[in-house]
Amino acid sequence: MRGAFVLLRDLSIVIIAAAGLWFFWSQYTSLSALSWWYDNTQNLQARIATRQPDYDLTTLPWEVASPRVFEITQGTATMATSSGPFAYQAFATVSTGGASAADIQFDVDVEAGGVTIGLLQGGVWIAINSTLKPGAFAESNAARLGYRRSLTVMIANNNPAGESRLSVKSLRLFLRK
Amino acid sequence: MTALERLVARLARFARVVVCVEFALAAAAMVYLEFHLFRDVFAGSPRALPVHIEASCEGAAAASPCNGSIDELYPGRYRITTDAPAARLALRLSPPEIVGRARALLIRLTERSGAQVELHGSGPSSTVIGTARATGAGIRSVMDLSASTALSGLTFVGEPGAEAAPFVLDEVGFFETDQGLLNDVRPLFAFIPAPRFYGRLVPGAIAGLLVFLVAASFVVPGAMLRILNPVLLAFICLAFCLLDLAILYSSYDAQDLRLFYAAGALQKPAGENLNIGQWQGFRLLHGNGLTVSPGTVAWSRMPGYGLFCALAGLFFASRSILDMTIATIVLQVLFYAVALGCLAWAAGLLWSPPAVFILGLLIAVLPKQLGYAQVDSIIAPIALLVMASLCLRIKASADGPVRLWVDVLVHSTFALWFLMRPDVLPGWLAVSLVLHWRNWRRLLVPAVLFVAIGCGWGAYKMRYTREFALTTSSAGASLFCGLWEVPSRFALTCSDLKYYEWIGDHTSFAPRSKSANDFAIREVVKFWLTFPGHFVFMLDHKLMQCLGGQCWQGFRTYLQVALYYPLMPEPRAIVGLLTIIGLCLAAGHERRRTLLFAWPLFFNAPLFWVMFASEGRFNSAIPIALLVAAVPPLFEPQFYARLVARPWRTASVLAGVGMLAVAAWPFHDWLMRADAFHYWTPLLDPSTSPLSGFK
Numbered sequence: 098m099r100g101a102f103v104l105l106r107d108l109s110i111v112i113i114a115a116a117g118l119w120f121f122w123s124q125y126t127s128l129s130a131l132s133w134w135y136d137n138t139q140n141l142q143a144r145i146a147t148r149q150p151d152y153d154l155t156t157l158p159w160e161v162a163s164p165r166v167f168e169i170t171q172g173t174a175t176m177a178t179s180s181g182p183f184a185y186q187a188f189a190t191v192s193t194g195g196a197s198a199a200d201i202q203f204d205v206d207v208e209a210g211g212v213t214i215g216l217l218q219g220g221v222w223i224a225i226n227s228t229l230k231p232g233a234f235a236e237s238n239a240a241r242l243g244y245r246r247s248l249t250v251m252i253a254n255n256n257p258a259g260e261s262r263l264s265v266k267s268l269r270l271f272l273r274k
Numbered sequence: 275m276t277a278l279e280r281l282v283a284r285l286a287r288f289a290r291v292v293v294c295v296e297f298a299l300a301a302a303a304m305v306y307l308e309f310h311l312f313r314d315v316f317a318g319s320p321r322a323l324p325v326h327i328e329a330s331c332e333g334a335a336a337a338s339p340c341n342g343s344i345d346e347l348y349p350g351r352y353r354i355t356t357d358a359p360a361a362r363l364a365l366r367l368s369p370p371e372i373v374g375r376a377r378a379l380l381i382r383l384t385e386r387s388g389a390q391v392e393l394h395g396s397g398p399s400s401t402v403i404g405t406a407r408a409t410g411a412g413i414r415s416v417m418d419l420s421a422s423t424a425l426s427g428l429t430f431v432g433e434p435g436a437e438a439a440p441f442v443l444d445e446v447g448f449f450e451t452d453q454g455l456l457n458d459v460r461p462l463f464a465f466i467p468a469p470r471f472y473g474r475l476v477p478g479a480i481a482g483l484l485v486f487l488v489a490a491s492f493v494v495p496g497a498m499l500r501i502l503n504p505v506l507l508a509f510i511c512l513a514f515c516l517l518d519l520a521i522l523y524s525s526y527d528a529q530d531l532r533l534f535y536a537a538g539a540l541q542k543p544a545g546e547n548l549n550i551g552q553w554q555g556f557r558l559l560h561g562n563g564l565t566v567s568p569g570t571v572a573w574s575r576m577p578g579y580g581l582f583c584a585l586a587g588l589f590f591a592s593r594s595i596l597d598m599t600i601a602t603i604v605l606q607v608l609f610y611a612v613a614l615g616c617l618a619w620a621a622g623l624l625w626s627p628p629a630v631f632i633l634g635l636l637i638a639v640l641p642k643q644l645g646y647a648q649v650d651s652i653i654a655p656i657a658l659l660v661m662a663s664l665c666l667r668i669k670a671s672a673d674g675p676v677r678l679w680v681d682v683l684v685h686s687t688f689a690l691w692f693l694m695r696p697d698v699l700p701g702w703l704a705v706s707l708v709l710h711w712r713n714w715r716r717l718l719v720p721a722v723l724f725v726a727i728g729c730g731w732g733a734y735k736m737r738y739t740r741e742f743a744l745t746t747s748s749a750g751a752s753l754f755c756g757l758w759e760v761p762s763r764f765a766l767t768c769s770d771l772k773y774y775e776w777i778g779d780h781t782s783f784a785p786r787s788k789s790a791n792d793f794a795i796r797e798v799v800k801f802w803l804t805f806p807g808h809f810v811f812m813l814d815h816k817l818m819q820c821l822g823g824q825c826w827q828g829f830r831t832y833l834q835v836a837l838y839y840p841l842m843p844e845p846r847a848i849v850g851l852l853t854i855i856g857l858c859l860a861a862g863h864e865r866r867r868t869l870l871f872a873w874p875l876f877f878n879a880p881l882f883w884v885m886f887a888s889e890g891r892f893n894s895a896i897p898i899a900l901l902v903a904a905v906p907p908l909f910e911p912q913f914y915a916r917l918v919a920r921p922w923r924t925a926s927v928l929a930g931v932g933m934l935a936v937a938a939w940p941f942h943d944w945l946m947r948a949d950a951f952h953y954w955t956p957l958l959d960p961s962t963s964p965l966s967g968f969k
Contacts, residue, residue: 107286
């Protein structure tokens with residue numbers, strides 16, 4: 098009985114030590130990731146002002162998932178989404194080329210509904226910007242890249258009522274080593 | 275011992291060292307946090323360049339008078355306002371060699387949508403060398419001055435078409451760099467905006483850290499924790515106090531403490547809740563006595579808080595009333611932390627180190643009101659000192675006859691409370707009788723302290739009021755207000771002005787006089803007898819408000835929300851702790867000790883069910899009493915043994931609490947609708963009461 102108690106006590110100490118390590122590590126990593134994100138989004142404009150994008154709207158290898166309309170003419174993409182409220186519409190998967198971070202900048206006119214634009218790696222959103230209302234939607238975002246070698250730029254519907262209509266006037270992707 | 279047991283034992287030895295290191299790291303992080311936040315909270319900005327500013331303005335209408343005034347918030351950082359609607363506000367800057375070093379201009383424009391800012395060069399004609407727009411959102415902005423090195427002045431011009439309004443520049447300052455103006459400068463996670471970092475992320479992390487610390491306190495060697503507890507808990511408490519202030523008074527998305535007072539309480543006449551103590555202290559330090567204004571003493575206050583403010587001024591700064599206010603808040607924060615350290619030391623004489631550590635953590639994380647420079651803010655630390663002295667008394671009494679100095683210490687803490695607020699008197703009397711019922715001569719100690727403080731203050735006030743009152747002259751006003759804090763159809767309402775008006779309508783006394791006070795007390799008691807239903811309803815309503823959270827007093831930040839709310843929301847925490855106290859009393863576990871620690875529940879909280887409760891702001895001693903009385907038994911095996919040994923009593927308490935939980939609010943709702951009972955007048959004729967009268 099005493100042996101079992103001692104074993105339980107010792108195990109508890111080990112668990113507490115492990116939980117402490119996990120706690121410190123998880124707090125540090127999540128806060129440093131957030132700090133990195135703020136640094137990169139706040140200074141993004143200055144960083145990309147003089148740089149040529151690695152990809153833009155016309156050079157990205159777009160594939161379509163379910164949009165009713167998706168056309169790129171004269172440097173502008175016109176899109177009418179499917180009626181799926183949050184369905185993926187168009188995406189472009191590119192090689193990261195060993196980059197450690199990516200910046201995305203876009204300028205969209207939402208005529209009806211809403212839209213989500215962002216970056217995915219391994220099927221997980223790593224940078225995301227959304228709007229639920231019509232009007233100008235110009236944003237920039239940054240994300241740290243994981244070990245995977247590819248990166249997906251995604252345009253998705255964001256309209257609980259169904260179809261959205263929008264024009265993507267520019268979309269630029271910058272990769273950083 | 276099996277191989278597995280040997281392996282686990284070896285691992286546990288290593289893990290114990292790891293836990294100790296983690297514990298030290300967590301403590302170091304909190305100590306670092308307080309050093310980091312201290313300047314941010316009390317200075318509000320980095321030190322600005324010592325630019326001298328002269329302000330002048332043009333009225334909105336032609337030839338209308340307009341004057342600009344400048345208050346220094348912190349060296350080089352000013353608040354500049356005009357006393358009338360203005361079209362232009364001009365700031366002349368000097369000396370040029372210092373202005374020339376400025377690279378960043380801090381501006382916070384409020385009370386208008388925006389303004390054009392003209393930058394004037396230092397040439398003879400003072401030409402405009404640049405323009406910019408300042409938004410009037412009331413949020414800090416920083417203007418880059420790196421291209422304007424020869425600056426001699428600024429002019430703020432109202433925007434065309436905007437409604438005429440005074441110029442209110444809540445902050446103006448010139449800095450050599452913009453570092454630390456829009457976000458605090460920190461070595462880690464530097465880019466996360468301060469409001470989010472301190473408002474959400476740090477409290478969230480601390481909540482997790484506290485859970486870890488609680489578990490780790492059982493692993494850290496007890497002897498070490500016993501030694502560390504007082505200092506460690508004082509530092510942790512200081513960190514939490516400062517974090518709360520950094521969240522509530524963030525200079526980056528709200529008003530910092532200096533601006534909060536400069537733009538608020540210190541603009542009002544002396545005698546308001548948030549400025550009376552500082553004015554008393556300020557005037558005392560400048561040789562004008564413990565007065566609020568020339569020839570006026572505080573009618574509704576004891577002298578203690580004014581003296582406390584004067585002490586703060588002596589220790590830290592008393593150059594201006596704003597400096598004095600900030601000094602007071604610094605001292606309040608330090609006092610709170612030191613008081614918790616004292617309790618941790620004294621509690622260590624009674625309870626195991628983990629129990630003391632956990633109790634201390636729970637107290638440190640309680641909501642506080644330390645940003646308010648008013649007496650109610652320091653009742654909590656005084657209550658901690660009272661509890662500490664009671665711990666010492668209990669230990670001394672267990673060891674044999676209690677020495678006189680121990681009793682002097684106990685009563686000195688009560689006397690300190692009395693020096694601040696007289697509401698301690700019923701509790702002080704009750705505790706004195708319990709402590710000294712076998713040794714009546716010891717009652718002389720509290721009696722002497724009471725008479726010394728009461729007569730001293732009474733005699734001092736008499737020089738100004740020609741009346742002698744041992745305590746305050748506001749009990750009548752407080753009782754008057756207490757009547758109207760609960761829903762009713764009575765016409766009178768709770769405010770100082772209404773009270774003055776009511777006294778004026780029914781007597782020839784000065785409203786703040788002792789005679790008016792005596793009249794009000796008499797009439798309120800008569801009113802209770804006239805409307806016993808209203809009296810019962812008032813008690814019930816305020817009791818329920820108290821249980822519903824008003825007894826867990828203070829401003830909640832995410833620090834409390836992240837920790838308490840997921841585990842136990844306030845009403846449940848109060849009822850849970852009351853249940854433990856009930857179990858201790860019913861099962862006979864440390865009855866006397868429990869009653870001693872819980873005295874504020876029985877002799878302080880109920881006072882405010884009949885007097886002015888002010889939404890519970892006087893109740894800061896209640897959660898401390900609840901925690902000190904109810905948490906330690908949870909760490910005492912005898913407590914559980916008693917509960918098991920007396921199952922019927924235990925079950926009765928639990929059933930009683932269950933019934934209370936189920937029936938209290940429905941009963942309150944019924945009472946609220948029972949007009950026949952509420953306005954029942956079985957004893958006295960309501961027409962003879964100057965308080966009765968319906969809407």
